[in-house]
Structures are given as structure tokens and as C-alpha cells.
Amino acid sequence: MATHLDLEEQEQLDQIKHFWKQYGNLISWLLIAVLGAFAAWNFYNYWNSRQAAQASAMFDEVDRAAQSGDAARLERAFTDMKDKFGGTSYAQQAGLLAGKGLFEKGNVDGAKAALTWVADKASDEGYQAMARLRLASVDVEAKAYDDALKQLSATFPAEYAPLVADRRGDVFALQGKKAEAIAEYQKAYSAFEERSDYRRLVEIKLNALGVDPRGATTSTETKK
Template sequence: MAKHLDLEEQEQLDQIKHFWAQYGNLITWVLIAVFGSMAAWNGWNYWQRNQAIKAAALYDEIERAAVARDADRIERALTEMKDRFAGTTFAAQGALLAGKTLFEAGKADGARAALSWVAEKSSDESYQAVARLRLAALDLEAKAYDQALKTLEAPLPKAFEPLAADRRGDVYLAQGKADEAKTQYQNAWRALGGRFEYRKLVEVKLASLGVDVSTLSPATEASP
């Protein structure tokens, strides 16, 4: 019986040797690739976490500088953020905050540069849309009406379309084009729907132009 088992074990061993001789190199390389991929993935995740932590620290610096109204400090922190962590969400958030604070500090050029960077470089469409709306507001403030309308020509996520229509209405109104302003405000009012408090502001604008919103058609019939 023992001899039979020894022969059987020898046969299995020979089969294993034959299998390994035929497929051993392939299996080895597959294992190397698998474990190498796992190591690379873990390394990438670690790098991403490390980048996010450092970017968050710089965002905090921008935030503190904004509270202190220290424009120079904001610009230095934002420059470092863009140079080192341009691909992070914190960079877009920091640039939007910097744009707002720099504008309030009277540094319109710095604000425009920060917002333009978000509009052009951010990978998030929502942040890009916010930046474009704010850029259009800067253009409106500077009476650069054609530039404001051009800024608003870029495609925006659907949720931002009524805000863009409202901003276009502001530009047309500033140009003395009441009919065009009415059309844009009406489009904004219809698209916003009753859930948004912002709609009340648009109603006030329409009322100032002699439009009674109760006479407007439903949203499904809104002008393009």
C-alpha cells in the first residue's frame, strides 16, 4: 500500500514538474504584474492623499488670508497652489475664494486672473461655470458688455443655465436693451422654478420692466 502511494505521489510530482516547466515562467510574470499593479495602486493612492493634505493646508492659508483681507498673501498662496496642486479640487475652490476677496480688495486684475484660471483649467464643470458667471459680473462692473456676453457663450451645466440667462439680462439692461433683458429674465424665471429663492430676485427685475410673472407661460414653453 505504501509503495502504491509512493508511486502515486511520484506521478503527481512528475505532473507538477511538467506543468511548471511549461507554464512556470508565465505564472511568475503574471504574479509579478499583479503584485506590481497592487503596489503601484497603493503608491498612487498614498500620493493622492498626500497631495490632498498639502493642498488643503494651502487652501486654509488662502482662507485665513481672505479673512485678514491680506491680498498679497492670498496671491502668494494661490500661486503656490496653482504651481503645485493645480489638479486638486482645493485649487479651484481656493482660486474662487481668492477671486472674490481680491475683487472686494479693489484688485480687479488679480480677481480676473484667479477666475480665468478656474474657467480654463479646472476639471470640474461646476467650478468652471461659477468662475464664468463671476467673470461676466466683473465685465459688467467694468462696462465691458460685449466681453460679458462672450464670457457667457460657453456651454454650462444645465443647472447654471438660468443663472447665465439672468446675468445676460443684467448686461442687456445695462446696455439699455429692455426687450432683450426681458427675454433673458423670463427664460431665467421659467427655468428656475418655484423651488429657488433666487427666482424672487428675477421677479423683481421683471416687475421693474413692467412684466407680471403671473402672465408668463409655463417652463415647458420657455423661449430657447
């Protein structure tokens, strides 16, 4: 019996040696690839976590600079943020914050530079939309109405359509183009939710131009 088992074990060992000789290299390379991918994934997660932590800390610095009212410090902090962590959402938020803070301190060029960077470089459409709306506001303050309309002619996500129409109405009203302003305000009024504060604001603007959107709606319904 012992002899039979020895022979059987030897046969199994020979089969294993033959199998390993034929497929050993392939198995080794597959193991290396799998383990390498696993190590790379762990490193990627670690790197992302570290980047996020550093970006968060730098965003806090931008926020503190904005709250301090120090325009020069704010501009430096945002420049560092943009250079080191420009691909993160923190940098895009920092750009919006810097644009607002710099504009409030009279640094119009710095505000436009920060907002333009977000509008051009942000990966999130929402951040891009907010940056363009704020750029349009900056242009309106500077009475650069054509530039404001160019900002508002960009592609916006659907949910921003009412805000864009309202802002376009503002520009046309300031240009003395009453009919165009009314048309844009009516678009905004129709798109905002019924109980929205924005809708009430647009209604006030239409009233100032001699239009009662609720009265017009009632008149239409009466004719039906």
C-alpha cells in the first residue's frame, strides 16, 4: 500500500511540475499584475485623501482671507489654491469666493480673473454657471452691458434658465430696451416656482415696466 501511495504522490508531483513549467510564468505575471493594481488603487485612494485634506486646509485659508477683508491676502491665497489644487472642487469654490470678496473690495480686475478661471476651468457645470452669472453682474456694475450679454449667451444648465433670463432682463432694462426686458422677465416669471421669492422679485420688475403678469394670465384664462 505504501508503495502504491508513494507512486501516486510522485505522479501528482510530476503533474504539478509539468503544469507549473507550462503555466508558471503566466500565473506569476497575473499575480504581479493583480497585486500591482491593488497597490496602485490603495496609493490612489491615499493620494486623493491627502490631496483633499490639503485642498480643504487651503480653502480655509482663502475663506479666512475673504473674511478678513484683505484683498491682497485673498488674491495670494486663491492663486496658491489654483496653482496647487486647481483640479479640485475646493479650488472652484475658492474662485467664486475670491471673486465675490475681491469685487466687494473694489478689485474688479482680480474678481473678473478669479470668476473667469472658474467659468473656463471648472469641471462642474453649476460652478461654471454661477461664475458666469457673477461675471455678468460685474460687467453690469461697470456698465459693460454688451460684455454682460456675452456672458449670459453661454450654455447654462436648464435649472439656471430662469436666473439667466432675469439677468438678461436687467441688462436690457438698463439699456432702455423695454420690450426685450419684458420678454426676458416674462420668461423668468413663468419658469420660477409659484411661491418662489425670485418670482415675486421678477413680478415687481414687470410691474415697474407697466406689466402685471398675474393680470395677463387671468385675462388669458377669461378669454378661454
